[in-house]
Amino acid sequence: MASEYEITDISSDSEDLTGIDQMPDEELLYELADLFKVFGDTTRIKILYALMDKDLRVQDIADLIGATQSAVSHQLRTLKQARLVKFQREGKNVIYSLSDDHVHTMLAQGMTHICE
Amino acid sequence: MASEYEITDISSDSEDLTGIDQMPDEELLYELADLFKVFGDTTRIKILYALMDKDLRVQDIADLIGATQSAVSHQLRTLKQARLVKFQREGKNVIYSLSDDHVHTMLAQGMTHICE
DNA sequence: TATACTTATGAACAGTTGTTCATATGTATA
């Protein structure tokens, strides 16, 4: 935590800026941004919220959130790739569900920030 | 939590889908998506990580993450609007810092998901 | 005030993203 700032010598151009070793791998940061990107779309957020209540078929999700089957299917693909949802075939239907409790936690954390 | 799926009558098209009352306000979901969108860019993620270590001037951030002053300034604007960073003028410089511990928590949660 | 330094901003452009439409794939049943 560094909430107050010291006047000292920050404007010196010979500042060493050694905080750089705190920075995670470039690769990891890309993955992190990509994960957040997945949460950064209303349709996908709605899908995740719908699945928090119960597992659902694709068409049911579409009906619930008011989107086309195609749009939902495309977005489920993205959510699958990010390992946020999993699925299971049941006859003609494909049932989607949340991957794990991480999704709940992420969404809750985001909500907290917004609502505080 | 609903990790197993019952065969019963999910395929019935008269399913009531009452889970809909679980869904937060449309408006709130937009805000949530917008928040995640802010985390969904590598440059902004790098800026946040840089600021986790210590408060920094704009140009220092730019040097640390290898971006232009302009790009950083533009992105800081976005971060400000999302209330993820705050700033303080010190003479010619503007010192940026993280708004609160929420940022740490969000990033940590994301990292956990990726690395698990 | 003139100059140098630091940050912010607008316009333009390229790259990305999400939706729609059409259609393919997969499954169950008559």
Add this chain to the structure above:
DNA sequence: TATACATATGAACAACTGTTCATAAGTATA
């Protein structure tokens, strides 16, 4: 096998996003 139902996918298009470039705005000092 033919039909109907459910889901997935590719192409095209519009909208959005992040960077760059040029420059404006703010501040300190000679």
